[in-house]
Every structure is written in structure tokens, then in C-alpha cells.
Amino acid sequence: MLIRIVDNINLAEAYQYLQSPTSGAVNLFVGTVRNHSHGKEVVKLVFEAYEVMALKEMHKIAVAAQEKWILDKIVMIHAVGEKLPGEAVVITGASSVHRKAAFEACEFLIDELKKTVPIWKHEFFKDNSVWVNAHP
Amino acid sequence: MLIRIVDNINLAEAYQYLQSPTSGAVNLFVGTVRNHSHGKEVVKLVFEAYEVMALKEMHKIAVAAQEKWILDKIVMIHAVGEKLPGEAVVITGASSVHRKAAFEACEFLIDELKKTVPIWKHEFFKDNSVWVNAHP
């Protein structure tokens, strides 16, 4: 498994890692910065991670995916720092013999990442900023 | 929508097309050549397309996906010619505001492509070759 916190997401690197002659299917999810959120224009996002713990939690999720599906390879890469609208902030991916497992595992990886991995998104609008999800 | 029959799959081109500042989610499926099929070693695949009809059928599938989900962009790219184990033969992809639609649409695109698009896979083993799916 390729599990990393990076400054800049590299899709080609993720695909290169996942692709293998024993796999017939690769599924990749890329999360990107939207220019609107809650009806307001987003200027930028800034991501902050508790890196050592984030890597551990991502590793646990990847292991859980391997227990649920028969997978060749798994990728989880999250960016930190300032990201502008359109830019990639996260990649999850899985390769497998058949496509169903790759799709299901890739979706599981991003769903779980959002629940437990200690990374925080600071959303900047023109006139204010919020830590996403912080308040009920 | 980006719908093409090509000699060589280009993942970066597919992602560039899908990515947009109004989207928060991109899902990409890449089908690749496996080195084994039915327990035998695969030497190569050769894909043949009835190109004008294949493009029309892919277009219909993309339109059907747009009717089922709210999507930003759709990609369907299939390669023709000789492909070796590990090489990419098809990409489907979708971008959307939220990830659920991107995942579901991307899977729909590849599922439907396999059912109706007039493209044929000739599988070459060491000692023989078969047209995949031809016989019951």
C-alpha cells in the first residue's frame, strides 16, 4: 500500500503504483477543491494534518479494506497546505482482478478517511473562514 | 463529454478534462490487461471496434448517465489495437459536486460500455486465441 501525506497530489504516481499485470481494474477517486461551498465563493482551502497519526489511521483503513476485498494494491494520499479551487486534495485508489472490488474498496477508503483520519480543512471565503465540520 | 476511440490511453488527459472548479469529486476507472485469464497466461489482447457505431453507443451511455446523476463531466475512452499485460485499455470517468454521483456514474459507464458498445477483445494465449464472450 502507498500511504502518504504530501504537499502536492500526483495522479500519475498513484496510477503507476496501482497498475499491475495481475490486475484488470483500477479505480481512482480524486477529491478536488470546489469554488463554492454553502452558496459562498471559496477562495482557498488550507489543510492541516496530525501527520504521524493520520498515516497510522490511513494504514488501518487500508488494512480493513484488504480484509473486506481481494485487492492487489491500495493508495491513499492526502495533501496538506494551501489548495486553490480545482486542485486535488486527496486520492484513494484500489486495483483488483475484477472491477467490483476496486470500486467498492476505493469508495470505502475515502468514506473512512473522512470519518477518522486527523486532517482538518480550513475553508476561506472572501470575508471569513471556517474549520469545516467543527461545529454542529 | 469526452468520448474517444484511441490507440493509446492517456490518464492525464482524462483527468484534465474531468477536473473542474465546480466539482469536488472525480472518479476514474481504468481497465487494464491481465496477464492471466481462465488460468492461462495471456500474451496480448487485440481490440477491434466498429468505430462510428461505438462512438454513438458510448454517447448514448453518457447521455443516460447525465439523466440519472447530476454530473459535471464524463469521459469514455477505449483503446484499439494490440495491448500487453499491464497496459490500459479503457477509461471511464465522471466528475460531480459530491462523490456518490461520481462513483455511481463511473461504474454505470463501464458496466454499460461492456454490454452494448461494439468493441471486440481477441485474447492471445501461448498456444491459441479466442474472441472473448463469443460463445456461450
Next chain:
Amino acid sequence: MELKLFGVAKDIIGSNKLSITAEDFATVGELKQWLSQQYPKLQQLRSVAVAVNSEYAEDNQSLQNAYEIALIPPVSGG
């Protein structure tokens, strides 16, 4: 008129096209019937469809106005 052939159908018939006279066949179904008599190995396929003007055609469809006809053996893209 030319009948376009692909995949296993090309191998069975031994060419990538076949000259036919569309007027000899009232419908797609009649063309399919004639082909399966001429090339019995086509009957062993999982399915055989016909495309008229690069669209899937039903058996009862006429071949009048056909400017492009193709035989579509079971597809296996992806």
C-alpha cells in the same frame, strides 16, 4: 451493398466484408436467417445482432434506407 464484419464473425465468414443485395431481404430478420444458413457457425455464437446505419436494429426492421449494415457478434470491450 457491403455488410461489415467484425470479431469472430469476420473469422467465421473469412473476410471483413460481404457483398449483399439489401433488396433481397425484406427485414433484418431475413438477412440474419440467410447468413446463419450460409455460415452455420454463426449459430454457435452467444448472440448475433445487426446494425443498420450504425444503430442496433430489431429483426422486424426494414433494410430500405440502409446505407450501412454490420453484423455485430457478442461485444467484449472494456
Next chain:
Amino acid sequence: MELKLFGVAKDIIGSNKLSITAEDFATVGELKQWLSQQYPKLQQLRSVAVAVNSEYAEDNQSLQNAYEIALIPPVSGG
């Protein structure tokens, strides 16, 4: 010992770390209680977890053997 602070917790407390004496708190729960009294705005958050040695910790977990403690406000990666 240093309590690591992230995200909105860092903003509320006004620093990315806070010096604490782990021996003052028998459990994670006691530390959380003390923090929410010192920084009442923490109570407005959707949730506050504590990580001990970079693993999520239950409220009844001891802080003995803790070499790294962090406050984990609601995560929002992805």
C-alpha cells in the same frame, strides 16, 4: 508534557501546543473535563477526542505511559 493542538482547537486555545502535567490527570476523561472548563468554547464543538501516543483514546484510558498527547477536534479531511 506537551498537548498538541490542531484545527479549530488551536484557534480556541490560541496556540499549537499547551504544557500540561500528565500526572495531574488520572484519565483521558479528566484531561478533557479540565480543558473544557479552561476553554469553554471547546464545548461548542461537534466532538473533541484525545489521542494518546497517536491513537484515539477512550475517556477511561490512563495517561501513564503517554509520551504524546493530542486534542482531536472534528476531522474534515478529504
